[in-house]
Amino acid sequence: MRILIIHNFYQDPGGEDVVFQQEVAALKEIYEVETLTFKNEKGLKGLLQFFLSPFNLPAASLVDAKIASFKPSIIHLHNTQYACGPAIIRKISQRGVPLVMTVHNFRLLCPSASLFFNDHLFLDSIKATFPWKAIRLGVLDHSRLKTAWLAFSYGLHRKIGTWNKVDRYVVLSEFAKNLFAQASFPVSTDKFSIKPNFVEAIPKAENTFVTPKKRFLYLGRIAAEKGVMPLVKALKNSAFELAIAGNGPQLEALKEAIQGHDNISYLGSLTKEQIAQQLQVSTALIVPSICLEGMPLTVLEAFSAGTPVLASNLGVLKEMITPGYTGDLFDPNDPASILQCMERWQQISTEKWLEIAAHCQATYQEKYSKKSAIDTLIQLYKSTILSKKEFVSLHK
DSSP: OEEEEEEEEOSSOOHHHHHHHHHHHHHHTTSEEEEEEEEOOOHHHHHHHHHHGGGOHHHHHHHHHHHHHHOOSEEEEOOOTTTTOTHHHHHHHHHTOOEEEEOOSSTTTOTTSSSEETTEEOOTTTTOSSOHHHHHHTTTTTOHHHHHHHHHHHHHHHHTTGGGGOSEEEESSHHHHHHHHHSOOSSOGGGEEEOOOOOOOOOOOTTOOSSOOOOEEEESOOSGGGTHHHHHHHHTTSSOOEEEEOOOTTHHHHHHHHTTOTTEEEEESOOHHHHHHHHHTOSEEEEOOSSOOSOOHHHHHHHHHTOOEEEESSHHHHHHOOBTTTEEEEOTTOHHHHHHHHHHHHHSOHHHHHHHHHHHHHHIIIIISHHHHHHHHHHHHHHHHHHHHHHHHHTO
């Protein structure tokens, strides 16, 4: 099998880039794989990319040339926003190559991509035929112009049937699949398959639970949608210990908020090795997101290390974490719920903690390991190629 994988890098690296890189590396161990990548630029060039995105003919020509030279058995498309653009889907369809597309976020349903705006969930676009309210509010970067242009681009491609030219959509969870099923997105859910993200295993040190561990750990972006500031506010006058690692637009506000509160510390940005170390000395990873996550890689890393997870009872997190089995859940918008969850957690016995830690690692191996994810992806490729051949033969 010859696999062409296409991805559009954002200006700032993120989880989608990590997933793309990991899948490419893993597939190269088995098959002949080539990549074609695009990069969002800043300044005038970036502005030009954005306004060309509905029909980026130069990008489509690059894809066409790559197909001609590599002759792939299948193409796997990740992000298209915005240096690449959706027009490449039409070019791939013209070439007759089976196409799989991973949906990492909710941009196909709303210009916000995150279904989050002004510190709250924004779900109005999901069932709308066109996101007028999103445009009026400027849900993309607080810009009505940007929001309108993206809405026009994706709306146009809805109208001309571009999204139906994808042979198989890959979503990360049952929650995401159900959300698309309820939405106005004009593609049958028969085209949707579930394949979770994966991470390389973080080894669990022997006898890490020698004495009861008290400290909780937050890993990730320090931004409004991640719920870090409400978490800090809830814990300020408590006895719970929290360590925070990461970077983001709310970093300075965070540093100011934790001054004088010795139970909350900021660790900075960590390397993979440092993340492993911090997971080993924490009683649980805490994920207080107030947005609908795609599939946080930090949760997978925690599971692989045998570190339980306390998380928001929203979206995919409810699907990933089973209370009493791999961690616990709380209402991220209710400080009392957060504190009660953490209190419950600190009351569990050493034996129960070790049992839950073992469940986390078993869940990782079953659902989120490299082998599990790549086996699932390969089966998706094979079934998509077969379905495409059957479709072509029926319509000759």
